[in-house]
Amino acid sequence: MAHFIITIDGPSASGKSTLAKKIAQRLGINYLDSGAFYRSIAAFLVEKGVASEDETFLSSFLQSAKLKLVYEGSFARYYFNDLEVTPFLRKELVAMKASFIAKQKSVRNFVNNNLQEISNKGDFIADGRDLGSKVFPLADVKFFLTATLESRAKRRELEQKTMGIDTSFEKVLEQLRLRDEQDSKRKIDPLVRPDDAFFIDTTSYTTDEVCEEMFIEIKKKFSVQPSLFRTWICVFLKSFFSLFYGFKVMGEEFSRKFLSGLVYANHTSFYDALILLTLLGPKTVFVASERVVRKNFFIRIVTSFFPLILVDDQNMPKDFFRLCIKTIHKGCPLVIFPEGMRSLDGTILPFKVGITSIILHCKLKEVLPIYIGGVYSIWPKGKWFPSFFKKITVLVSKPLHISGHEKGEGKEARVKLTNQLRERLKNLEKHFKETYECRI
Numbered sequence: 001m002a003h004f005i006i007t008i009d010g011p012s013a014s015g016k017s018t019l020a021k022k023i024a025q026r027l028g029i030n031y032l033d034s035g036a037f038y039r040s041i042a043a044f045l046v047e048k049g050v051a052s053e054d055e056t057f058l059s060s061f062l063q064s065a066k067l068k069l070v071y072e073g074s075f076a077r078y079y080f081n082d083l084e085v086t087p088f089l090r091k092e093l094v095a096m097k098a099s100f101i102a103k104q105k106s107v108r109n110f111v112n113n114n115l116q117e118i119s120n121k122g123d124f125i126a127d128g129r130d131l132g133s134k135v136f137p138l139a140d141v142k143f144f145l146t147a148t149l150e151s152r153a154k155r156r157e158l159e160q161k162t163m164g165i166d167t168s169f170e171k172v173l174e175q176l177r178l179r180d181e182q183d184s185k186r187k188i189d190p191l192v193r194p195d196d197a198f199f200i201d202t203t204s205y206t207t208d209e210v211c212e213e214m215f216i217e218i219k220k221k222f223s224v225q226p227s228l229f230r231t232w233i234c235v236f237l238k239s240f241f242s243l244f245y246g247f248k249v250m251g252e253e254f255s256r257k258f259l260s261g262l263v264y265a266n267h268t269s270f271y272d273a274l275i276l277l278t279l280l281g282p283k284t285v286f287v288a289s290e291r292v293v294r295k296n297f298f299i300r301i302v303t304s305f306f307p308l309i310l311v312d313d314q315n316m317p318k319d320f321f322r323l324c325i326k327t328i329h330k331g332c333p334l335v336i337f338p339e340g341m342r343s344l345d346g347t348i349l350p351f352k353v354g355i356t357s358i359i360l361h362c363k364l365k366e367v368l369p370i371y372i373g374g375v376y377s378i379w380p381k382g383k384w385f386p387s388f389f390k391k392i393t394v395l396v397s398k399p400l401h402i403s404g405h406e407k408g409e410g411k412e413a414r415v416k417l418t419n420q421l422r423e424r425l426k427n428l429e430k431h432f433k434e435t436y437e438c439r440i
């Protein structure tokens with residue numbers, strides 16, 4: 001599978017790493033800090049008291065060296081030859097040594113090989129000096145950030161003072177000027193702005209403003225274009241339901257505006273997923289039970305045309321939440337049936353807690369509840385074929401705003417939110433029964 005790579009290049013203290021981290025979290029992808037690779041080598045040498053920076057020595061030393069990253073969420077801990085170097089990476093002595101050894105070919109090859117190898121394992125946002133130009137020339141989105149030397153020095157001074165480091169503006173300015181010179185004047189892979197990179201001067205913008213601008217660019221590339229085949233399936237389904245059923249959607253404007261996000265619905269019939277496809281379109285992604293999909297041949301065939309995020313009944317797969325965030329940020333509606341199975345009598349069953357876990361983990365601000373009415377009598381579980389020429393009424397609610405993620409993910413918060421979500425669907429069911437069911 002081809003992975004998604006975003007690169008950010010730029011001089012020291014231009015805001016690369018702060019922005020890369022923010023975007024990594026928002027997109028649910030990993031952050032790859034190439035500067036930390038150089039710093040890891042430097043930190044190891046400093047910690048072990050190795051003073052030599054000689055090219056021949058480093059070249060043979062790196063031949064048997066190993067760099068390992070252990071991810072905790074989007075961020076990594078760094079191990080060089082099994083010594084954890086993470087705590088030493090931000091030391092100024094390490095930064096200067098990193099900048100110095102980064103001039104050497106063997107060091108650059110070692111780092112670049114490691115970066116490329118790791119990037120094969122998933123989607124990444126990587127920052128550095130030569131990532132868009134040299135390491136990932138085929139990256140999906142490239143950025144080049146810069147800012148005036150003075151404003152970068154101000155930021156770095158503040159950052160260091162917050163970390164309790166005793167420094168001054170003049171000292172930081174001089175350090176940055178020196179590093180700029182080393183990074184952009186070296187012969188091998190100097191800091192350059194790739195032609196196809198999106199350029200941002202961050203001097204007079206806040207981090208949030210730059211982040212938004214970058215996000216717009218990423219979304220343009222990130223958003224999936226569904227195949228023509230899937231689009232035709234959705235058109236076909238819409239015609240099918242309109243032709244063979246009295247198919248009515250109330251509140252369609254809410255689903256039209258809710259282009260990407262978590263959608264949940266009641267589940268009484270095999271038709272439910274197909275109805276949601278007609279409503280939400282060809283980019284729809286379903287969360288489905290691995291057990292159900294595996295055991296039902298017919299469901300397997302139908303779902304093979306549409307992307308699924310499969311969940312195990314017992315545990316959430318490792319990357320489950322990140323897949324959910326990525327799906328939503330790709331501009332896709334993500335659909336879940338929170339009852340976890342089709343209802344045998346048409347009523348809304350208790351909700352599994354999975355939906356709440358998705359909302360809390362992915363910090364979603366709103367979800368869209370949909371009630372599908374009338375289909376239970378048309379094609380309930382256990383019936384081989386559906387009946388035709390009956391009414392199907394879909395009620396799309398206003399999106400439900402979620403607040404209080406910050407209160408944590410304790411059991412009480414989960415139960416409360418799960419009940420709230422179910423209550424909203426019950427209200428729609430009530431409205432359906434009072435207004436539409438009696439007219440079938």
Ligand code: DC
Binds near residue numbers: 034035099130179
């Ligand atoms: O981004 P940083 O300050 O953590 O990087 C530390 C040093 O590593 C920097 O002075 C230059 C070097 N570096 C590089 O040469 N190429 C990269 N892609 C990233 C960093």
